[in-house]
Amino acid sequence: MASLIPGLRRAAPRLSRDFFICHQCLKHSRPRLQLPVKANLSRNIRFNSSTTALPEHGSASPLSSLSKTISGAERQKISQKIANEGQANAKGQKSFFPDTSSNTVAYWLLASAGSVFGIVVFGGLTRLTESGLSITEWKPVTGSLPPLSQADWDSEFSKYRASPEFALLNPHMTLSEFKQIYYMEWGHRLWGRIVGLSFVLPAIYFVARRRVSKNMSIRLLGISALIGFQGFLGWYMVKSGLKDDLFAPGSHPRVSQYRLTAHLGAAFLCYTAMFWNGLSILRTNALLLNPQQAAQDLARLKSPLLSPFRKSVAGLALLIFTTAMSGGLVAGLDAGMIYNEFPKMGLGLTPPRSELFSAFYSRKEDGSDIWWRNMLENPSTVQLDHRILATTTFTAVMGLWAYTRFNKTVRAALPISCRKGMLGVVHVVFLQVALGISTLIYLVPTPLAAAHQAGSLLLLTQALVLGSRTWVPGRMAAMVTKRASVQGVKKAEVNKVKKVFTGIDRNKAPKNM
Structure with a gap:
């Protein structure tokens, strides 16, 4: 056994150099550089990390052939693109807002729009039943609760009896009849408060949790302000019906048609903003799932x-x-x-x-x-x-x-x-x-x-x-076009690399390997 050790030492340099080299392939590759077939390529890449030529056989390694196939200009272009993507990702990490809003935000917006739809219809019922002037004060916070005692009901009824509507239209109304129209108007106002809270609080949550884009967060702020303005318009409308100097003597007591239309228009705008932005988020996210196809559809x-x-x-x-x-x-x-x-x-x-x-x-x-x-x-x-x-x-x-x-x-x-x-x-x-x-x-x-x-x-x-x-x-x-172009470049690069590894001169590869 000891006699074998000197021989192994003398043979070690040659084994390390030629053990994993296919000499038959190298003979065939001498006239021109050829990549071996897929199985031999993976083996050579694994055990021959150097791109230097083998002096004993006068041939380049497989990685050397691959590096020559991809030109220096192409490698520089790919490296620059990777660097640009890295910079974009770094900037994206520093940005507080994501590029797109979550579908959860869209569903919440559509649900809020449905709530506004309901309050518009309920407001119409309030108007048709002549209940809108039953509450003669505007208390955004304390008015959330209805009268809880008989004394509270007597106080509210006495305020209504001092209004022009009671004097000219309902002089014989009883307390029980007053409660019916009061609850109708109170329910309408309470629904309005629910619409406001169910929109503003989730909006703050979604922005804090980075679920909405920067552009959408600005829109949510605008819708929140519109909801608050809508509540003010509601009281401004009711106030017009509590003064008898706004309509001709002897006429039917009613609110100003201008203020009523403004109140209705603000509700329509609020509904439109919620509904449209909800649809916009869903559409954008759906298009970005396949940006190249989406770009074609939008171009159409x-x-x-x-x-x-x-x-x-x-x-x-x-x-x-x-x-x-x-x-x-x-x-x-x-x-x-x-x-x-x-x-x-x-x-x-x-x-x-x-x-x-x-x-x-x-x-x-x-x-x-x-x-x-x-x-x-x-x-x-x-x-x-x-x-x-x-x-x-x-x-x-x-x-x-x-x-x-x-x-x-x-x-x-x-x-x-x-x-x-x-x-x-x-x-x-x-x-x-x-x-x-x-x-x-x-x-x-x-x-x-x-x-x-x-x-x-x-x-x-x-x-x-x-x-x-x-x-x-x-x-x-613009977002779809950008995503489609990035996806197209990535696919082109992947196809190029696949072609290099699997498709270069496949028909010219040695048949006896």
Whole structure:
């Protein structure tokens, strides 16, 4: 055994140099550099980490061939890209806000929008039951609780008895009847407080937990401010009905139609902001799952061929909102109680001109305000305006649907989701028109009137759904394009490396290896 040790020492340099080298492969590779097949490549890479040539065989190692295949310029480009990504990641780690908002935030926004939808309908019931003026004070904190004792009820009832509504409309109301309208208004105000707290507190939580992007956090702040402003508008509206100097002597006590419409408009805007941002988050996250396909879909929507359709959807949403606000003027003036037939108003399609533009509503001696005051304060003119806007909305919906249905070029270019959204708007507008005509003919019954108000918000909702499938926000498009380009570069690099390892001159590889 001792005699073998000197021989092993003399053979060790040669073993370390040639033991894992395939001499037959090296013979074949002498005319030109060839990579061995996949199995031998992994073995050589594992045991030959050096890229220097083997002097005994005059051949380069496999890694040397690989380094020559990828040029220095390409390696520099890849290294620079990796460095840029590292810098971007470092910056992203320093940023407090993520790039996109969580889907949980989207579901919460949609739930908040549903709560606002409910309070809008309940507010309409409060208005229809003449309950809105039963609480004559605004106590945002202490008013959260109803009267808990008989003395408290007597105090609230005495305050109501001092209001113009009790004196002119309900002089024989009992305490039990007062409790019914009081609970209706108290429930409406309590719901408003719940909407505010259920939005502001989770918004703070989501921002603190880094669940929302920077842009979305600013939007949440704006919606929170809008909710607070909405509560102020509600009291500002009620306050107008507690003063008898805001309406003509002997007339029906009511709140200002201007303040009522402003209160309704703020609720619609609040609902729209919540609903739209919820849909936007879900859409963005869905598109980013496959950014390359999403980039193609967005490019299709941004086609100049669909530009008239995109603009028409935006105009349609604005028209629906305007029509709903004219309905607020109708409700504020009780204009639905007159001319309860359709399509005529009396003997013709419109009342007489002298009735539509009466000098009674002008407050200036020269009559310069007769036009706009009649359009906003004359019940006959306000109802006519609402009819015209409603008919225009119905016609616009049907015209836009026909444009997408019978124009073959537009129909072929429009995604199927947009066509379904357009059909949904058609269904809802038919329902809304039926509810509106029924409400008018049957002298504004409470169930139909509340359903008609809910239908206006439902129609706006469907228009927003269509818009979310049609419009291409710039920030969303930029984010998708960026992700798609990064993903494309990474795929190209991976394919290049795969080609180097598995596809270079496969047909020219030695057959006897």
